[in-house]
Amino acid sequence: MKSAEFLHIGIVMLFLTVVVAGILFHSPPTQAELNESFRSISWDAPMGKDRLGRDVWAMLGYGSLSTFLFAVPARIFTLALASGFGLLSYSSPFLQRNFLAPLSSVFISIPSLLLALLVVQVFGAGPFSLFIAILLGDWAQAYETLKARIDEASTSGYVTAAQCFGAGKFYVFRNHILPQAFQLLRVLMTTGLPSVVMTLAIFGFLGISEGGDFFGPGLGEQIAFSKDYAESAPWALVVPVFGILGLVYSVGGRKN
Numbered sequence: 001m002k003s004a005e006f007l008h009i010g011i012v013m014l015f016l017t018v019v020v021a022g023i024l025f026h027s028p029p030t031q032a033e034l035n036e037s038f039r040s041i042s043w044d045a046p047m048g049k050d051r052l053g054r055d056v057w058a059m060l061g062y063g064s065l066s067t068f069l070f071a072v073p074a075r076i077f078t079l080a081l082a083s084g085f086g087l088l089s090y091s092s093p094f095l096q097r098n099f100l101a102p103l104s105s106v107f108i109s110i111p112s113l114l115l116a117l118l119v120v121q122v123f124g125a126g127p128f129s130l131f132i133a134i135l136l137g138d139w140a141q142a143y144e145t146l147k148a149r150i151d152e153a154s155t156s157g158y159v160t161a162a163q164c165f166g167a168g169k170f171y172v173f174r175n176h177i178l179p180q181a182f183q184l185l186r187v188l189m190t191t192g193l194p195s196v197v198m199t200l201a202i203f204g205f206l207g208i209s210e211g212g213d214f215f216g217p218g219l220g221e222q223i224a225f226s227k228d229y230a231e232s233a234p235w236a237l238v239v240p241v242f243g244i245l246g247l248v249y250s251v252g253g254r255k256n
Contacts, residue, residue, distance in 0.1 A: 015246035022061025029054040029062060029216035038233050050222075050236040051229055059222055060243045066215035067247060070127070071196040074134045078192070079185055081135060082142035086181070090150050090173065104140040112137035113202065125208045134199055142188055149184045153177045193251040201244050219243045 033053030041048045047056035085104075089096035107115070116133035123129035153159065159172050203209075204220025217225065219240040226236035 011246075012250045015250055018057075019061045019064045019243075019246075022057040023065060026055055026058030026061065028214065029058045030213070038229075040233075041235060047239055048233060048235040050226055050233055054216065056236050056239050059216055060219075060239050062215040063217060063219040063222060063240060064243050064247050066209075066218055067197055067200050068251070070131075071193055071200060071251070074131055075138075075189060075192050075196050077131075078135050078138045079142055079188055081139045082146055083181070083185065085139070085143045086146040086150055089147055090154070090177070096147075100143075104143050107136065107140035108144070112199070116199070116203070120208060127209075130200070130203055130208055133203075134196055137199070138192065138195070142192065145188060146181060146184060149180060150177055153180050190252060194248040197244065197248050197251060219247070 031054075033049075036049050036053030037051055039045055039049040039053065045055055045057070047060065049055055050059070085100055089100050115137050116130075119133040119136060120129050123132060153176060154172075156176070159176060162172055162176070200218065201220035201223075204218035204222075205224045207221065207224065209218045209221050222240035223237060226233065226240070230237045
């Protein structure tokens, strides 16, 4: 194992250990304990407590968990939508030219944050609107990447030879295009998760949480809440920042 791979695994395992320990040893930080407000770092609270007396370690653990549990399904549904459109563009060039190509161009040209804010204005602030915002903001990029791979595979020498020997379109798709599409989808899954995590952090900073009723404040929401009293409890601001960075590093995988 290369030293870079060992370092990557070590950092990921350290981050996961801290997150899991924060979940196992603490309850979800959904309740305020004002008598513990601004409690500094101690043996029973190694990361201190925030202005409302919530344990910062617990907020790190449950905030990371809620982000992960929301980001993975959101990315899966995004890729499923992009795959459906990719299959439609392969089976119907007419729809691809006259509907899918203009539609994807429009969604790519709109900044994801602006699109997400529009969705929140229409559907209101909540997990559902956040899910829709991520879906609409990311599907076009995934679709264009997937479509480029499908077009490349469709014009390969293997496909040309198979068609010359009488292979049908469905046979070519099942035996040549689909396996390559699955390989690309695995890459898109890991490379796209960090951007979803950052999107969730931005929305949390704006006050739109993905699971505050069950897991407590998200990582972005923790930053927004603690920035006003950073001098009194700096640990409450620094910990969620490192939580976001650790989560992005962990879900994104190591780049060769």
